[in-house]
Amino acid sequence: MTTQIRTLYEQDFCLWLEETIKLLEEGRLSNVDLAHLLEELIGMSNSERSALENNLTIILMHLLKYAYQPEKRSNSWRVTIREHRRRISKAFKKSPSLKRYFAEVFEECYQDARALAADETMILLERFPAVCPFTPDESLNPDYLPN
Numbered sequence: 001m002t003t004q005i006r007t008l009y010e011q012d013f014c015l016w017l018e019e020t021i022k023l024l025e026e027g028r029l030s031n032v033d034l035a036h037l038l039e040e041l042i043g044m045s046n047s048e049r050s051a052l053e054n055n056l057t058i059i060l061m062h063l064l065k066y067a068y069q070p071e072k073r074s075n076s077w078r079v080t081i082r083e084h085r086r087r088i089s090k091a092f093k094k095s096p097s098l099k100r101y102f103a104e105v106f107e108e109c110y111q112d113a114r115a116l117a118a119d120e121t122m123i124l125l126e127r128f129p130a131v132c133p134f135t136p137d138e139s140l141n142p143d144y145l146p147n
Contacts (some may be wrong), residue, residue, distance in 0.1 A: 009036045052091055052098055053105055055084040059139055060113035061120070064128055067146035069121055078145070085140055106136050 005023070009016040016033070023031050062081045066073055091098050110132035118125040138144045 005031065005033045006036065009033055048091065048095060048098065049101055049105075052088060052102060053109055055087045055091075056102065056106070056109040056139070057113045057116065059084045059088075060110050060132065060134065061116045063134055063139065063146055064113060064117040065121055067133070068117070068123055068128065081145070082142065085142055088140060103136065106139075107132060 005016065005019055008019060016036070020032060020037060023029070059081055062077050062084075066077055066081070088102070092102075114128045115125060117123070117128060134144075134146070
């Protein structure tokens, strides 16, 4: 790998991407800035996982608010739930392996959602169940809302 391509990463990321693509297409693997390429690929994977966690946490927080503050239910809450379910559904279509990660982080996301719901609603954290009252399937079901 030339020092030039490595320097390019710091100076012009878009051009670095274009040059890296070109090198890969031409099969000139020894010229590829492998360290930065791996860094970017790992970052992309982490970004997909982080987006999944954020979307799931928002869904669970709004489901809790919907269940525990029926008098404050709004179209805005339903739209938020629907939008974040849609985002997860699209992510699963694009990357089916994220379903496994979804299962791994479901309870952790619920705990985050529980704390956020307590902060937002001013309901004591202890009033929300310690274990998620919604199944993973319910949380993603476009027709499900708690009573």
